[in-house]
Amino acid sequence: MAALPVDGIVETTARLRPVPDQARPLTSSHPPASSHPLTSSRPIITFAQPDTRGADTARPRLLGALTGPRTAAAALCLVLGIGLIGGAVTGSWLIGEGPGDGAQGAYTVAGSLWHDVPVDQLFPPTVHGPGAGPGGADRTWTRVAVAPDSGCKDAFDPLLRKALAPAGCLRLLRATYTDATRSEVTTVGLLFTRADSAAMSALAGRFKKEGLGRRPDLMPRPYAAEGTVAADFGDTQRASWTISVRTDVPVVVYAVSGFADGRIVTEPQPAEDAVKTGATTAPAQAGLGNEARGLADRIEAALRKTVTAATEKPS
Structure with missing residues (x-):
């Protein structure tokens, strides 16, 4: 593929910031850990009465x-x-190191990553995907926009928002990338939830059992930024998508792809199907399933690496 021209890519990058005190989750049955301060009690010691015998x-x-x-x-x-x-x-x-519970440490660390880790570490300016394209072709994605960190109120269609509600919404981070030809665009998102390990496992089980990640009415919404190649990337341009509910950290990773020219897609297809050999839909033929899955996989891998580094103890 031709090298990505430097001119013409305008990036809108927003600084990730701490959540205001008034920010509330969409819905959640799991309040943040900080709302339950640790308490401890000391034993009451009663000494014997003095000896008063003769x-x-x-x-x-x-x-x-x-x-x-x-x-x-x-x-x-x-x-x-x-x-x-x-x-x-x-x-x-x-510090998230309960007895024999390393997973809880990862949950504690991951819950603060959205404001403690630089945006370039979560969403690198350039992402390389060796073998990520159709037929094992290499892919390179360039970041064109980073959305302001936000809640989930308007970030998802109603049905997807309802499906994710049991995990709660702590913060949502999104970035949009384009491929080397600037003909395709992909938004990748990291939803940091308020859920614990059990709740994330339950949510992942439900998505798998009911096939929620494959339903077109549960597609994630894209992030379109004015002045970029993704300016016309709206809901009707969504072509392929993937959703991954993590159980090792309280994060939902997703990606949604489409054409950069703003064309409407009438038959979107989940990335899981679009990448199969012999798929003949427009998203499959254009490699948009590979775009969504390839970029989501690499952003997810970077997240796991960051969490692992943050939870490792010095030898």
Whole structure:
């Protein structure tokens, strides 16, 4: 393919920023971890009553007098020990290292990636896809626009928004890319959810069982930016798409592709079908299924690498 010309690509890049306090999820049964502060309690120690027996029991009183300080010392050690253990456990929870639960650490880290990681790391300016095109052809995608980080209110069609609602919406990040010929455009999105591991697994199971990722009425919406090759990339231009509900991190990765000339696509096709050998639909023949799946796979791989690096402990 011809080299991508430098002229003519205008990128709209928005700075990702912290979520305002008033930002609320679309719907969620899982409030953010920060809304449940960690609490701990200390054991209540009650010391025995003093010995008040008569003079004929002097020896037992002597023993009691010796035992009292020992009891107090032992109790103090118990309190301090419990405090140290509790502090260690609380510290491990705060950094996402519950006992034997490395996955929870990944969830904790991934939940803050949307504002802690540079946009160029989540959505590189150039993405290379060796063998990602039809017939194993190489692909190269250039970023033309980054959407402002946002909630999910207007980012999805109603049915897809409803399907994703059980996971909640913490933040949505999107970027649009074009291929080397500037004839095709693809929007890739990272939906950071409020869900825990169980909820993400349930959502992934539902998408797989009910085939929600293959339904045309559940296609993700594209991000079109004025002044770029993707300016006319609207809902009716959607041609192929893919949706991946992750279970190792609280993120839904998706991509949707179309033609850059603004032509309307009447029969969109999921990328899973469009990349099959012998597919004859317009999206398949144009390689738009490869565009969506290839770009989504590489953005997802970069996300996993970032999470892994952030959760690794120094040796």
